[in-house]
Amino acid sequence: MFEFSLEGKVVVVTGASRGIGRAIALRLAAAGARVVVSSRKLEGVQAVAQEIRAAGGEAWAVQAHAGRAEEVEAMVAWTLEAYGRVDVAVSNAGANPHFGPLLTAGEGQWDKILDTNVLGAFRLCKAVVPHMQSQGGGKIITMASVSGLRPSPGMGLYGVSKAALILLTQQLAMELGPANIQVNAIAPGVIKTQFSQVLWRTPEIAAPMLAHMPAGRFGEPEDVAGLALFLASPASDYVTGAVFVVDGGINVASAMV
Numbered sequence: 001m002f003e004f005s006l007e008g009k010v011v012v013v014t015g016a017s018r019g020i021g022r023a024i025a026l027r028l029a030a031a032g033a034r035v036v037v038s039s040r041k042l043e044g045v046q047a048v049a050q051e052i053r054a055a056g057g058e059a060w061a062v063q064a065h066a067g068r069a070e071e072v073e074a075m076v077a078w079t080l081e082a083y084g085r086v087d088v089a090v091s092n093a094g095a096n097p098h099f100g101p102l103l104t105a106g107e108g109q110w111d112k113i114l115d116t117n118v119l120g121a122f123r124l125c126k127a128v129v130p131h132m133q134s135q136g137g138g139k140i141i142t143m144a145s146v147s148g149l150r151p152s153p154g155m156g157l158y159g160v161s162k163a164a165l166i167l168l169t170q171q172l173a174m175e176l177g178p179a180n181i182q183v184n185a186i187a188p189g190v191i192k193t194q195f196s197q198v199l200w201r202t203p204e205i206a207a208p209m210l211a212h213m214p215a216g217r218f219g220e221p222e223d224v225a226g227l228a229l230f231l232a233s234p235a236s237d238y239v240t241g242a243v244f245v246v247d248g249g250i251n252v253a254s255a256m257v
Helices: 019-030 040-053 070-082 109-134 154-178 204-210 221-232 249-254
Strands: 010-013 034-039 058-063 088-091 138-143 180-187 241-247
Touching: 010 019, 010 040, 010 070, 019 034, 019 040, 019 058, 019 088, 019 221, 034 040, 034 070, 040 058, 040 241, 058 070, 070 180, 088 109, 088 241, 109 138, 109 154, 109 180, 138 154, 138 221, 154 241, 180 221
Parallel strands: 010 034, 010 088, 034 058, 088 138, 138 180, 180 241
Antiparallel strands: none
16 A cells, blocks of 8 residues: 555645545645645635545645646745645646537637646646646656547537647656656546546437446546556556556447448
């Protein structure tokens, strides 16, 4: 269990008010990390921080909009003021303002999704990397999607943004490896969150997916959190530039359909 311990580590998690971000924050705190949770609305992450403290962990909530560089920088500065370091950064904040054929997306929707899903991760990385370099290393986890690995009906714009995020992750892994900073991506399939409810609550969408899914069910946020713990812990020190799919097997099963 020692390799998965985060005792003494400081973690920041964006988009942590609910769903996958909340589950990751809870799991990393349970492993001993001091966790700073952020979201564009403070109330949601305050509840998550309180939940962590009630379970015996240490957590603080900070308001930070992933689309605003000054707020991301202020969140990281607050963390450094409080703890003096940042060991793990989890970029989970995301948006999906469009569902439907790609060519029906407006330029405003393009701007919003790329600004949040790609530039949001870039802003977090830019803010934390100098401090990770000065302290001798760190870990960055980005939240991609299986939609960034192959086309998905209705998810074209979202998929394009996640494909860009995957390449951003791999590029940073190459550039930051010499500084002992590991950068990896998690690519969930359909996880039962409010964010993805149009997929798992719509029978005509959900039924065909479940029919071909080896796991026979949609994922829960906790299914992603376990992998995040591995990537945040010393167990993954030789892992960088990788994309880990968490999708119940639907990605491989689709090749048989």
